[in-house]
Amino acid sequence: MTPEPGLRERKKQHTRAAISDAALRLFLADGFDAVSVVDIATAAEVSKRTLFKYFPSKEDLVVHRFADHVDEAARVVRSRAPGQVPLAALRAAFRAGLDHHEPSTGLCDAPEVLACYRLVLNTPALTARLAQFLTSGEDALARTLGPPGELDARLAASAIIAVQRNLSEANWHALANGQTAAQRHPVAVGEAERAFELLDRGIGDWFQVA
Known part of the structure; x- marks a missing residue:
């Protein structure tokens, strides 16, 4: 039986999902090329550095x-x-x-x-x-x-x-x-x-x- 993730892991999963969801909303509204990484980080309320920790590239925000x-x-x-x-x-x-x-x-x-x-x-x-x-x-x-x-x-x-x-x-x-x-x-x-x-x-x- 797979153990439930701990609090730290759940927070990481939540942050990852929040970044990804914010990116998708912006891409669908404005187009992929028109949205910057800074725009996404701001919408997800994280730093640009945190965003890249979860997603190495802008494309990964969708393709993942x-x-x-x-x-x-x-x-x-x-x-x-x-x-x-x-x-x-x-x-x-x-x-x-x-x-x-x-x-x-x-x-x-x-x-x-x-x-x-x-x-x-x-x-x-x-x-x-x-x-x-x-x-x-x-x-x-x-x-x-x-x-x-x-x-x-x-x-x-x-x-x-x-x-x-x-x-x-x-x-x-x-x-x-x-x-x-x-x-x-x-x-x-x-x-x-x-x-x-x-x-x-x-x-x-x-x-x-x-």
Whole structure:
């Protein structure tokens, strides 16, 4: 059983959330480029130094909402059921994420999440920063799939993360253009099943041997 965080940790979590929420409000109201770090620190009632302690860059103030799950694929593989191959575990986890409308799948139309999707899609700096986080997730998955530096593991991780990214982005675009998560769900499931089927055809044998 995970212990409850102490008072100091709860205060840190509260400060982090307050900074992030203030930043998102300002970005949505005025645009990402028009808002300065000083503006955000003032709105959150913290110093600029405190802000950077929690978020190393301006882009991280938005992207962390997605990047907090950047190692999810590696965690899914590590915690898979005995006898279950990694690709099957990842496929089941992504499908479950679609069914539960998890933000990481791009199929969440909660107003605050939808606002983040649109902000990232319309801001090149945020798109680029998110790509950097995804590369970190790819590295984590590769280390979980095989020994450090193993080519097959790196290629498999690259293919898997690319598929998940493309599926999520397709969902982001659909929701940003007005579809609801419920309307998009059948298509999203069909695309995910097709994508993982192609992955299985391409690298499934490697997983069976691994």
